[in-house]
Amino acid sequence: MKPNFSTDPSRLLDFSRTSVRTVFFRSCLTAGLTGLLVGCSVINLDDHPILPAQRVQQAVDKVRAELQNALQNQVPSLNVLIQTPSQKIFVSSVPPGGTPMTETTNFRFASNTKTFTATAIMHMHQRGWLNFKAHITDLIPGTNIPYVPNTPAWDFPYKNEITIEQLLQHSSGVFDVDNDPVPGFNGTSFTDATQTADPTHQFNTQEMVQQLTLHQLSYFAPGMGYHYSNTGYSILGYIIARVYSTKSGSEKTYDNYLQDHIVGPTTPVPVAIRFPVRADDTILPAPRIEGLVLSPGQAIYYGDYNMSAQVGEGNGYGTMPALNTFIRSLMKGQNVLTPQTVQLMQTDVSAANNLYGLGIHIRPDLGYGHTGARIGNTALIIYDPLTDVSVVVYLPLWDLTQGLDSFEKGLNTLYDAAYAARVALGYPGKP
Template sequence: MKNFSGQSVLTTSSLWTSTPRICAGVSPWSLITLLPCLLGACSVINLEDHRDTNTQKVQQAVNQVRADLEASLQHQVPSLNVLIQTPTEKIFASSVPPGNAPVTETTYFRFASNTKNFTSTAILNMYEDDWLDFRAPITGLIPGTTVPYVPDTPNWNFPYKNSITIEQLLQHSAGVFDVDNDPVPGFGGLSFTESTQTADPTHQFSTDEMVDQLIRHNLSYFAPGTGYHYSNTGYSILAKIIERVYSVKSGSTKTYGDYLKDYVIGSTAPVPVTIHFPVRADDTVLPSPHMAGLVLSPGSARQYGDYNMSAQVGEGNGYGTMAALNTYIRSLMKGQNVLKPETVQIMQTDVSSANPTYALGTTFTKNVGYGHNGARIGNLALIAYDPLTDVSVVVYLPLWDLTQGDTSFLKCFTALYDAAYAARTTLGYPGRP
């Protein structure tokens, strides 16, 4: 197919400040007499031109990454979008093919497993408030109560339950089998959630029924603390813990979404952002404007917009805007949000021995920073903050290409990082190592 070089839409908002000063020891008369010499010897720096040039450079860099991806996939890429903030400016670039509507930094989309960083933030905020101990076993008691973190009932006696800690769930080192990603016996080679949702798109999922699959088939990857395996189900259990702790501490029935709204993202949070975490099967509609994810498979193309996310609570159910995600990850990782700086350091550095790049709901990538990435129903997204350069970046690609199987999907996923590196390099910061 023909490759498309693309059209582009861009905006920029600057954080430059300028404060006029008169230097100590220099009289106004001296400045007046020196002024002609200064004007003749120096060129005037136009900061607005500088910002415009940087915006154009970032746009061109994102255009090139999208063009390269199109050439590799041999078809159009609906859009590739980058929001980058440095100590001095914030630049947004949306690269789209001719005739496609651009994405904006306030366009809503599903950001998938970036949700895990919010879950970790919630757990660590509860830790700061002495509502839980993240290093405690999940069978331990919520501080000041006789209520355990997870139900003490037979229908929650899944493999290794008594040996798992909250910390291990956060690190993906608990060995909890992932019934959302991996095939489960009895479901025709599909995961439990995919098979169930295909049969009934309106099904209201619960963590209890996911845990039931672990028990029913005696599913686990390894003994806790002996390995690393990414597990959405492990984060579903963390969401259950957040729900139970908040319900006990508030004295009323609460959900995972309630806690995030009240403490992390809502109007009463330190840094409110336009982000939502649906927990109900009927909470499917994204606000306008929004983007649907596109999934290309051999012989088919399907868009996912309104969608039941109740199977992904705590691990991938979030949606929001690039502007909101940038505000969140930048302020959080700088220690200027809901968590104290010392707790942020724990989030960044408390890793399992099996995977030194995945800490507590946080990944680390050199020259990109601390954050997370996500992939769900045609959406790919990356959020990160680099403390070495004070640069944050959010990247969004509304495409899963499965026409070449894992090979084409990996090309899309890699494009997230290609775009992040390209934007950073263009502005003079270190790029791909």
């Protein structure tokens, strides 16, 4: 995927260390005028092991330094939270003079939002409010209202053949007007061109779908391949709002359902996470960290931002502990989804759909989770059921100075940092 400001892809100067040296401390006593040596002790600091948090810090420092060396640009921070059955450790690696991130810092976690969207869909399925195997043209259970409107504006390719499950898996073939060039927008995506022209534009799913209909855009027939699609998840976000509005009898948004049933204060595992849907809901609350986009001759920080084009696919923000709590409890079957429903999300992962299941992917020796990238922010959330280890990684940087190559180095560093943190605590690392 090309790294422009609306890209949401699914996917360090060697820090010098003072070596631990053996220190000898001799305590000698004399008796009277004889000057006889009667006591002497030796303390070897090598006998004192480095604490787990120090090991993780050193491992993440090394990964950040390796990335910085590869990019030949300063990496502002690399941040890792890892939880095992016995401990939880947070570290923030920064260059000399840098300001470490804290556990209370808010940031935009981009496409990790898709895991929350999939959770909401599967929660509705669990409640009988929808059937995730249904076609998107089918009726919402107990109503005469279809999941998506039966109007000319929604007459995009293969609409009648697409299922909710295929949207979750990125196997629907729905064209991505947020990532790929759309006719009439000078070689850019619809959302990028529109937001560049008017940063305050209130996006909605219908206008994105209209581009599919107008130009009859599609990647392939449903079920015939895999192609990551933000627009597919925008449609899922629309379905969540439509079903919730229908069932509650009043107008509801995607964020309403997430707050009321998935992450809010009355849910089984409340976490302080938001999903803004309005164009004027742009402020990232303090304490916060802004994403940095480096391009040749330019550096731009992104904090307050109109996320209405990313509803359901990339509009979430919160803290690293909140994300860790969510992915860990969700994948353990201890949150809003039953263990059986979580298993549905996991067992749909296969090579046929690029190892992507229902809103999650699988990574060897890391487990199930997601990545995200949006306006200078890159993040990973993941949980390994084999070791009961969860990891959250955040890098506030997009480096475009070497084009796609430097951008991908940043994304790959998310995994490198997660593996390094696991190895530091004695768990399997990169295969």
